[in-house]
């Protein structure tokens with residue numbers, strides 16, 4: 459199938475010749491430098507080249523128990539952080555997932571095309587059900603199907619995500635192909651866009667584990683809104699190993715992780731970093747990493763604070779984004795309903 463927005467009517471197609479990207483993040487807590495490195499910074503780069511849609515996936519967030527007031531606040535926090543990090547709402551369509559009900563409507567149709575075994579195999583489901591053993595709900599199980607709907611409802615060509623989402627993307631591709639096979643070519647089969655560097659930022663305390671915004675150990679995670687002192691202190695206490703030299707080796711996960719963070723925040727290559735710290739120890743290295751992250755996140759945090767202070771403007775931006783997204787999603791859903799055999803309303 460042609461990997462463009464081929465399902466749009468001819469008028470629209472003429473307007474939208476660029477390939478489409480879509481991605482989102484859950485407002486389950488403040489965003490971390492992991493989300494930034496794995497996904498957000500790529501969104502910022504890609505938005506000028508692609509027809510871009512970015513959403514705050516609040517529907518996904520409730521697969522884990524959320525306090526309503528916090529969820530509401532964090533949804534706006536995450537949207538403000540997208541903009542602070544460089545997403546331009548005049549260039550990209552920025553919206554909240556629950557404002558576009560077509561995502562959940564398509565999700566049901568895709569649910570009926572998904573095998574039980576396919577969802578059972580998802581490693582994120584296994585991890586999260588172990589982490590939230592008191593609340594292994596069906597939403598946690600079907601999460602990847604809703605994610606597939608998020609992507610397919612816009613016929614996204616490319617999905618910029620971190621490494622942990624690769625398996626979900628594979629399911630999305632399978633569902634697109636399955637629908638296209640059972641009915642007729644409808645959905646673009648999307649490709650994942652996973653960065654070469656920073657696709658999986660690790661916990662500062664358990665470097666074999668992904669850095670996660672829900673990690674109960676705050677020292678394991680650098681949040682985008684962390685103060686300068688908190689960043690310095692977390693990096694200083696980061697778990698490394700008993701070695702002494704600063705050399706990139708994936709088996710030395712703690713040092714490799716700090717090198718990745720240093721590389722992303724300074725733009726230096728691994729070879730340059732190894733040279734810079736040749737003959738120096740972990741203390742000097744960690745100090746430099748802490749300072750680099752502080753210098754990098756400071757201006758983002760400043761912009762974030764300003765944006766977050768004007769909630770009316772933020773809500774207006776999200777409303778505009780949702781209206782634009784719905785316009786597109788509605789057309790695709792209408793087509794899918796027709797192909798599925800639903801009587802037109």
Ligand code: AQP
Nearest residue numbers: 483484486492493496619620657658659669670671672
């Ligand atoms: N540590 C990470 N390194 C690289 N990329 C990451 N991503 C998340 N953590 C890292 C990428 O960020 C995008 C949004 O992720 P999400 O917030 O929707 O959910 P998540 O992957 O489940 O992230 P967390 O931090 O672990 O959140 P909670 O604790 O709420 O589950 C995705 O593209 C992801 O790959």
